[in-house]
Amino acid sequence: xxxxxxxxxxxxxxxxxxxxxxxxxxxxxxxxxxxxxGGAQAGHTVVRDDGLxxxxxxxxxxxxxGTPTYLxxxxxxxxxxxxxxxxxxxxxxxxxILFVHPDAPVSTPYDMLLNRETELQRGTRRHGSCGYGIxxxxxRLCESEHPLFVRxxxxxxxxxxxxxxRSKYIPQRLAKLKIASPSKEFQEALxxxxxxxxxxxxxxxxxxxxxxxxxxxxxxFPTVIFEGAQGLGLDEKHKFFPxxxxxxxxxxNIVNICKGADINDIEAVYVTRTYTTRxxxxxxxxxxxxxxxxxxxxxxxxxxxxxxxxxxxxxLIKDNVKKDLHxxxxxxxxxxxxITCLDQVDDPVTISFxxxxxxxxxxxxxxxxxxxxxxxxxxxTSKP
Amino acid sequence: xxxxxxxxxxYGSYSVKTASMSRExxxxxxxxxxxxxxxxxxxxxxxxxSLQNPNSTPIIIGVDETGSMGFxxxxxxxxxxGVIVEGIRNRKPVPDPHILLAAIGxxxxxxxxxxxxxxxxxxxxxxxxxxxxxxxxxxGNNGESYPVLWWFAQNKTRCDAIIKRNRKxxxxxxxxxxxxxxxxxxxxxxxxxxxxxxxxxxEDLLREMEAQWEVFHLITxxxxxxxxxxxxxxxxLLGERAITIKDSSRLGEIIVSIMQVIEGExxxxxxxxxxxxxxxxxxxxxxxLVKVQSGDVSSIEVIDV
Numbered sequence: 001x002x003x004x005x006x007x008x009x010x011x012x013x014x015x016x017x018x019x020x021x022x023x024x025x026x027x028x029x030x031x032x033x034x035x036x037x038g039g040a041q042a043g044h045t046v047v048r049d050d051g052l053x054x055x056x057x058x059x060x061x062x063x064x065x066g067t068p069t070y071l072x073x074x075x076x077x078x079x080x081x082x083x084x085x086x087x088x089x090x091x092x093x094x095x096x097i098l099f100v101h102p103d104a105p106v107s108t109p110y111d112m113l114l115n116r117e118t119e120l121q122r123g124t125r126r127h128g129s130c131g132y133g134i135x136x137x138x139x140r141l142c143e144s145e146h147p148l149f150v151r152x153x154x155x156x157x158x159x160x161x162x163x164x165x166r167s168k169y170i171p172q173r174l175a176k177l178k179i180a181s182p183s184k185e186f187q188e189a190l191x192x193x194x195x196x197x198x199x200x201x202x203x204x205x206x207x208x209x210x211x212x213x214x215x216x217x218x219x220x221f222p223t224v225i226f227e228g229a230q231g232l233g234l235d236e237k238h239k240f241f242p243x244x245x246x247x248x249x250x251x252x253n254i255v256n257i258c259k260g261a262d263i264n265d266i267e268a269v270y271v272t273r274t275y276t277t278r279x280x281x282x283x284x285x286x287x288x289x290x291x292x293x294x295x296x297x298x299x300x301x302x303x304x305x306x307x308x309x310x311x312x313x314x315x316l317i318k319d320n321v322k323k324d325l326h327x328x329x330x331x332x333x334x335x336x337x338x339i340t341c342l343d344q345v346d347d348p349v350t351i352s353f354x355x356x357x358x359x360x361x362x363x364x365x366x367x368x369x370x371x372x373x374x375x376x377x378x379x380x381t382s383k384p
Numbered sequence: 385x386x387x388x389x390x391x392x393x394x395y396g397s398y399s400v401k402t403a404s405m406s407r408e409x410x411x412x413x414x415x416x417x418x419x420x421x422x423x424x425x426x427x428x429x430x431x432x433x434s435l436q437n438p439n440s441t442p443i444i445i446g447v448d449e450t451g452s453m454g455f456x457x458x459x460x461x462x463x464x465x466g467v468i469v470e471g472i473r474n475r476k477p478v479p480d481p482h483i484l485l486a487a488i489g490x491x492x493x494x495x496x497x498x499x500x501x502x503x504x505x506x507x508x509x510x511x512x513x514x515x516x517x518x519x520x521x522x523x524g525n526n527g528e529s530y531p532v533l534w535w536f537a538q539n540k541t542r543c544d545a546i547i548k549r550n551r552k553x554x555x556x557x558x559x560x561x562x563x564x565x566x567x568x569x570x571x572x573x574x575x576x577x578x579x580x581x582x583x584x585x586x587e588d589l590l591r592e593m594e595a596q597w598e599v600f601h602l603i604t605x606x607x608x609x610x611x612x613x614x615x616x617x618x619x620x621l622l623g624e625r626a627i628t629i630k631d632s633s634r635l636g637e638i639i640v641s642i643m644q645v646i647e648g649e650x651x652x653x654x655x656x657x658x659x660x661x662x663x664x665x666x667x668x669x670x671x672x673l674v675k676v677q678s679g680d681v682s683s684i685e686v687i688d689v
Contacts (some may be wrong), residue, residue: 018689019689022689319623338689354646355594355595355598356552366684366686367684367686370684371684375684376683376684376685377684377685377686377687378684378685378686378687379687379688379689380686380687380688380689381688381689382688
């Protein structure tokens with residue numbers, strides 16, 4: 001059995017989707033893509049050889065070549081967003097195959113509403129949230145008596161649980177967050193019976209379209225591809241807290257899943273663009289104000305702010321990878337690096353390395369980055 | 385300061401003279417910190433470009449003078465200094481070295497935890513080194529105040545390389561213990577005549593000086609190193625720039641080699657350029673430093689996607 005982990009080395013938007021699509025299309029054996037962290041806030045762009053393109057949020061980036069997706073128990077499902085994506089894919093004549101772990105958490109529309117409301121209240125001191133309710137879902141999951149899991153969907157209790165979130169948990173949480181007068185849109189959406197019905201309906205719809213699955217079932221697939229969301233620079237344990245995401249973006253969850261699937265060897269592919277990008281607020285050591293590259297995939301999202309650019313920060317990546325590999329002590333890990341968007345930069349490229357800004361050739365940059373993190377393989381993309 | 389040029393002959397005769405002398409005979413100062421070396425008594429140390437040294441490179445070397453580490457000062461003055469200066473002149477990793485030597489102790493229990501010479505390009509630096517007051521105290525507080533030298537470099541030096549030419553200086557500290565995590569404002573103000581209003585976290589200080597200085601720490605392992613887990617602590621702080629030294633009689637060669645590798649030379653070539661034992665000592669010290677140019681990367685497989 002072959003296992004590949006595609007992990008973002010920086011702050012997200014590195015090109016993980018492209019790499020997962022590549023690995024999915026490289027194998028003739030049955031493969032499966034595992035979403036091991038985050039949720040539908042990820043936006044992974046894939047363009048198939050025939051020109052068909054899609055930005056995946058809920059499904060794995062192998063979907064365009066028919067590779068099934070497994071949403072592990074570390075993935076936060078969002079039935080409303082699942083529904084929208086599933087519909088869109090069907091319109092493109094793609095029939096996505098989905099498996100889901102019964103213990104995967106479920107995000108409600110109320111978590112999304114709360115998330116947006118708190119970011120609004122922070123005003124200019126935003127944390128850089130995507131507005132998909134991830135943070136609020138994790139909070140509800142860990143620190144309240146109202147968690148919600150995939151296994152709850154379809155039980156007679158499900159509606160009561162969702163109702164309780166809406167009528168009991170949300171008012172408590174608003175008080176805790178000291179939001180005395182939520183916006184009019186928020187109040188209307190919270191009270192809307194149509195929104196509640198839609199959520200209940202799409203939740204059971206999602207469950208009926210997806211097979212339930214556990215880590216043990218991964219053993220049926222000769223190739224397992226782990227698809228990361230966000231990047232190591234946004235990991236919940238990163239020194240850049242609170243400008244982080246509440247998920248383990250590196251090997252920590254993967255190690256857990258591998259244990260259940262009897263996977264002992266893994267190739268960890270750390271992905272970065274030839275430059276660094278960051279969405280929204282938060283520290284960005286090599287940012288260059290005014291620098292801009294062509295970005296075809298990121299549309300400005302009102303919640304995240306626009307994309308920021310800077311030099312490739314090899315020191316940061318090296319630091320991130322070194323810390324991440326601590327998790328993998330029980331796995332046989334081979335380290336690779338993937339460098340995307342080489343076609344977008346001038347030759348020579350400006351990089352930041354050993355705390356110095358310097359220039360190196362496009363050819364050399366892959367080797368510099370690979371030797372810095374101790375990688376034995378480099379994947380590079382230089383086609384648009 | 386630092387307007388003349390190093391004369392190997394003068395240093396050579398000095399080196400011969402001191403070779404048979406004990407530490408007590410070289411460092412005769414027994415009466416506390418000499419005013420000439422006391423950062424509380426001067427404003428800044430300057431490293432200026434001049435006719436002889438048009439592209440001066442400031443290099444600060446701070447040795448631990450506490451307890452068992454007193455031998456470092458001796459090692460540097462008897463031999464290391466000459467190796468460093470001549471090594472830089474011959475191998476040219478950086479142009480026109482201006483060297484400032486410092487003795488570092490423990491702010492919590494020493495009278496003179498930081499003493500520094502001027503930046504010098506010539507042998508007269510040894511006259512200043514002899515004035516070092518080696519207290520040999522140190523304390524049981526699980527660390528020494530190595531970062532005082534960082535604060536000093538950042539706040540009490542004025543270097544043309546940094547200001548006029550946007551080139552970084554080099555800063556080495558050498559010792560066996562952990563760095564103390566905080567610089568107390570009282571200590572900065574008392575020992576270096578500073579005027580800070582809050583304690584300084586050393587991580588913050590490091591980040592602040594990254595643009596001006598290449599910072600290294602050379603660990604000379606002793607029992608204290610192991611007790612304090614100092615290698616781990618330094619690695620966490622400086623990464624591969626925390627370097628363990630197995631043979632402290634090769635300090636000079638190691639320092640020159642580090643500068644060569646950092647300035648882009650292939651580390652294998654640098655290691656092989658020394659003889660026998662020196663090559664071994666240098667090799668174990670610089671092997672982890674990552675070079676900028678591609679060296680032995682032939683084993684890396686490149687796949688176009």
